[in-house]
Amino acid sequence: MVSLTINGKKVRGKEGSTLLELCRERSISIPTLCYHPDLSPHGSCRLCTVEVLKDGKRRMVTACNFPVQSGIEVWTHSESVLRVRRILVELLLARCPEVKLLKELAEELGVEKSRFYTKEAKEKCLLCGLCIRTCRQIVGANAIGFSQRGTLRKVSPPFEVDSDQCIACGACEFICPTGAIRMEMDRIRKIKDSGTGTRRYCRYMRLGLIDFMICSNGYECWRCELDQRMEDQFGTHPAFALKPAKKRTPFQIGFFTFHPDLFYHEQHLWLKPMDSWIKVGLDGLSSSLALVADSLWLPLVGGSIKEGERIATLIQGDKKVTFLSPIAGRILAVNQEALDSPSLVGRDPYYRGWLLLIQPEEKDKIWEFYTGERAKEWFTKKAQEMEPLLDDSKGVKSPKDIFGKEEIREKWDRWIEILLINRS
Numbered sequence: 001m002v003s004l005t006i007n008g009k010k011v012r013g014k015e016g017s018t019l020l021e022l023c024r025e026r027s028i029s030i031p032t033l034c035y036h037p038d039l040s041p042h043g044s045c046r047l048c049t050v051e052v053l054k055d056g057k058r059r060m061v062t063a064c065n066f067p068v069q070s071g072i073e074v075w076t077h078s079e080s081v082l083r084v085r086r087i088l089v090e091l092l093l094a095r096c097p098e099v100k101l102l103k104e105l106a107e108e109l110g111v112e113k114s115r116f117y118t119k120e121a122k123e124k125c126l127l128c129g130l131c132i133r134t135c136r137q138i139v140g141a142n143a144i145g146f147s148q149r150g151t152l153r154k155v156s157p158p159f160e161v162d163s164d165q166c167i168a169c170g171a172c173e174f175i176c177p178t179g180a181i182r183m184e185m186d187r188i189r190k191i192k193d194s195g196t197g198t199r200r201y202c203r204y205m206r207l208g209l210i211d212f213m214i215c216s217n218g219y220e221c222w223r224c225e226l227d228q229r230m231e232d233q234f235g236t237h238p239a240f241a242l243k244p245a246k247k248r249t250p251f252q253i254g255f256f257t258f259h260p261d262l263f264y265h266e267q268h269l270w271l272k273p274m275d276s277w278i279k280v281g282l283d284g285l286s287s288s289l290a291l292v293a294d295s296l297w298l299p300l301v302g303g304s305i306k307e308g309e310r311i312a313t314l315i316q317g318d319k320k321v322t323f324l325s326p327i328a329g330r331i332l333a334v335n336q337e338a339l340d341s342p343s344l345v346g347r348d349p350y351y352r353g354w355l356l357l358i359q360p361e362e363k364d365k366i367w368e369f370y371t372g373e374r375a376k377e378w379f380t381k382k383a384q385e386m387e388p389l390l391d392d393s394k395g396v397k398s399p400k401d402i403f404g405k406e407e408i409r410e411k412w413d414r415w416i417e418i419l420l421i422n423r424s
């Protein structure tokens, strides 16, 4: 805890928290537009501006991302702070004159109208970025972002084309404070029902909240009993209650690392759909072999690959292990870093150690592979089958502890046998 002064009063606050959090704890009201406690602060609306005196210098800072620090003096409602907030509201009103939330804020701050040029009354988006951060940090879909600059800046999918990454969960619409984002039925159907491969999977299944559910309501969620029950149960959008993106980080199953957000194939490859292509890598079980591999073979970029054809080979001395492609398609890219240093695949299999990008012939095919709970069950079973191999080495906690030792290199064949992949 550190001591500081807020509006002339000595207070104590937690190091690592922000001025906004501390003020809210002490019931000091500071207006915000782009802040949400579940999202990282963005500092874009600047409405939370406060005045800080630090090391003899006074300056305006945004409370939502300014850290609590020892010895600083803070003013949350000084005349200069209020002047800044009024100007900011005037500027925002000039952009979005009809947004109710802004009008209320303007009234609170005593702003009658904006002195700045007012656009046509249609613009609703404040550019607060809440929707973008929700999609990225809560849902984990990364389907929207800011595009263009200056007055043309707006929220859109990449290249302003409907994104395959969008799972039409509606969390962005839910969080938008102005109603600027609306889920359009035609687009939702296009996303969920399109010939690009996706099926009529329920948005809660896509969020990873339920295992399997086909929508029988034509995506009119307001007619759906499950949707109603979800909302009643959580009292908020289920994505915010369960934060699926935060759960989707790799974790340990036995000695091996499992990533819950991927598709898995029995060839011990993971697959990740990304727009119209699929990223492929070795899973946490097979990638351990790369820790001792001398080299890695991957197909040439631009070529095509058939299902069941060789997609990667790890070579260790006179031994080899080959992985067969679970999908047909065109090779768009290979990971040069992994080719240069195959051990990277073993050290970081789900991120920097990816293998290649494929443009699949049949995008829907990926849904035939293990995902969600089924993937976890399958991986757990395989990890258990591998355990006797590791247990007979003293002090072994992970494959990294054993690989690199000559005696364990000898286990290469047995490893492959258990994983049921090809030796040549």
Ligand code: SF4
Pocket: 124, 125, 126, 127, 128, 129, 130, 131, 132, 155, 175, 176, 177, 178, 179, 180, 181
């Ligand atoms: S669409 Fe809504 S949430 Fe997204 S930036 Fe605009 S105002 Fe903010």
Ligand code: SF4
Pocket: 134, 135, 136, 139, 141, 142, 143, 144, 165, 166, 167, 168, 169, 170, 171, 172, 173
């Ligand atoms: S509907 Fe869901 S996935 Fe699509 S942009 Fe909004 S938050 Fe992202």
Ligand code: FES
Pocket: 031, 032, 033, 034, 035, 042, 043, 044, 045, 046, 047, 048, 049, 062, 063, 064, 065
């Ligand atoms: S709430 Fe702090 S900058 Fe928007």
